[in-house]
Amino acid sequence: MTIGGSGDGSPAKNRRRDAARVKAKQLRVSQKKKDRRNKVFLQGGIAIAAVAIVVLVSVIIMNSIKPAGPGPKNMASDGALIGEGMVTTLTPALQPDANPRPSKPDTTGAVANIRVYVDYLCPLCGDFEDANNKQIAQWVDSGAATVEIHPVAILTSKSAGTKYSLRAANATACVANYSPDDFFAFSSALFVDQPKETSPGRSDDEIKTVLRKSGVSTALSDINACIEDGTYESWVTAATNRALDGPIPNSSMESIIGTPTILVNGKPYTGSLEDPKEFASFVQVALGETYSTSTPTPDPTPGG
Known part of the structure; x- marks a missing residue:
C-alpha cells in the first residue's frame, strides 16, 4: 500500500x-x-x-x-548743481515718467559751468578728482564757477557682484534728497581711498562710515535707511541710461561714452585728467567763448 x-x-x-x-x-x-x-x-x-x-x-x-519711484529731490537735472558758498540748488523730485529738467546755465561769461559725469568705481574719475577737486571747490565757493555732478553707474557689474557703483550713486542721491548742501563733500569723500575696479567696493556699512566722516549730520538716520533700502537705485539706473542714450543738454555732445565726462560751458574737456593747470586753462578759455549749445536742450516734462 x-x-x-x-x-x-x-x-x-x-x-x-x-x-x-x-x-x-x-x-x-x-x-x-x-x-x-x-x-x-x-x-x-x-x-x-x-x-x-x-x-x-x-x-x-x-x-x-524695485518699482520705479520718484528720483531724489534736488537732482531734477539728473545731477546736483552746487554754487557759491557750496550751496546745492533745490529742485523738486523727478517723477518716474518725467524728463529731467536741465539746469539753466550762466551764459554771461562771468561764471564757469562745470559738469561732471562720474562713476564712483571709475579709476579715471578718481584721477580727475584727486587732481582737481580742491581748485573746483575754491572756484565754486567763491562764485567763480558752478559744478554739477551727475552720478552714474556704468561699472555696476565690475565689483564682484556687489553692485558698488549703483549703491554708491544711490547713496549720493540719498544725501541730495535729505542733506543737499553736504552733497559735494560726500561725493568727494567717496573718492578718498577709492575702491579698485573689479573689487567688491565698500559695503553699505562702509559707505555709511564715509558719510559720517564727510561731515554729514543732517537727517543721518533717514540717509542711512535710504542707503540700506537702495531707495534711488531705479532712478540711478534710469539716469545712467539717459546719459548713455543722450542727448546731453546744453552741450554739443550726443551722449556720454564713458566716465569721467567733463564739460565746461557745454564744451567737452579732453585734456589730462591729472594736470590741474591744464584743466584750469581750459576753464579760462571756455569762459571767454560762446556757450556751446549745439545739442538742443530738451523741453522738460513737469516732474511734480
Whole structure:
C-alpha cells in the first residue's frame, strides 16, 4: 500500500490550494492598486513642488526688482548743481515718467559751468578728482564757477557682484534728497581711498562710515535707511541710461561714452585728467567763448 504519494488529490488539499491561489490573486490586485495610488500621489507631489518653486522664484524676482519711484529731490537735472558758498540748488523730485529738467546755465561769461559725469568705481574719475577737486571747490565757493555732478553707474557689474557703483550713486542721491548742501563733500569723500575696479567696493556699512566722516549730520538716520533700502537705485539706473542714450543738454555732445565726462560751458574737456593747470586753462578759455549749445536742450516734462 502506498501512503501520501505525490498524486494525492484529497479534497482538503485542493481546497487549501484554491484558497491560496485566490489569496495570492487578491494580494496582487491590491498591490497594483497601491502602486497606482503611489504613482498618482508622486506625480501630484512633483507638480505641487514645481508650482511652489515657480511661485517662490517669482516672489524672489518681484522682491529684487524695485518699482520705479520718484528720483531724489534736488537732482531734477539728473545731477546736483552746487554754487557759491557750496550751496546745492533745490529742485523738486523727478517723477518716474518725467524728463529731467536741465539746469539753466550762466551764459554771461562771468561764471564757469562745470559738469561732471562720474562713476564712483571709475579709476579715471578718481584721477580727475584727486587732481582737481580742491581748485573746483575754491572756484565754486567763491562764485567763480558752478559744478554739477551727475552720478552714474556704468561699472555696476565690475565689483564682484556687489553692485558698488549703483549703491554708491544711490547713496549720493540719498544725501541730495535729505542733506543737499553736504552733497559735494560726500561725493568727494567717496573718492578718498577709492575702491579698485573689479573689487567688491565698500559695503553699505562702509559707505555709511564715509558719510559720517564727510561731515554729514543732517537727517543721518533717514540717509542711512535710504542707503540700506537702495531707495534711488531705479532712478540711478534710469539716469545712467539717459546719459548713455543722450542727448546731453546744453552741450554739443550726443551722449556720454564713458566716465569721467567733463564739460565746461557745454564744451567737452579732453585734456589730462591729472594736470590741474591744464584743466584750469581750459576753464579760462571756455569762459571767454560762446556757450556751446549745439545739442538742443530738451523741453522738460513737469516732474511734480
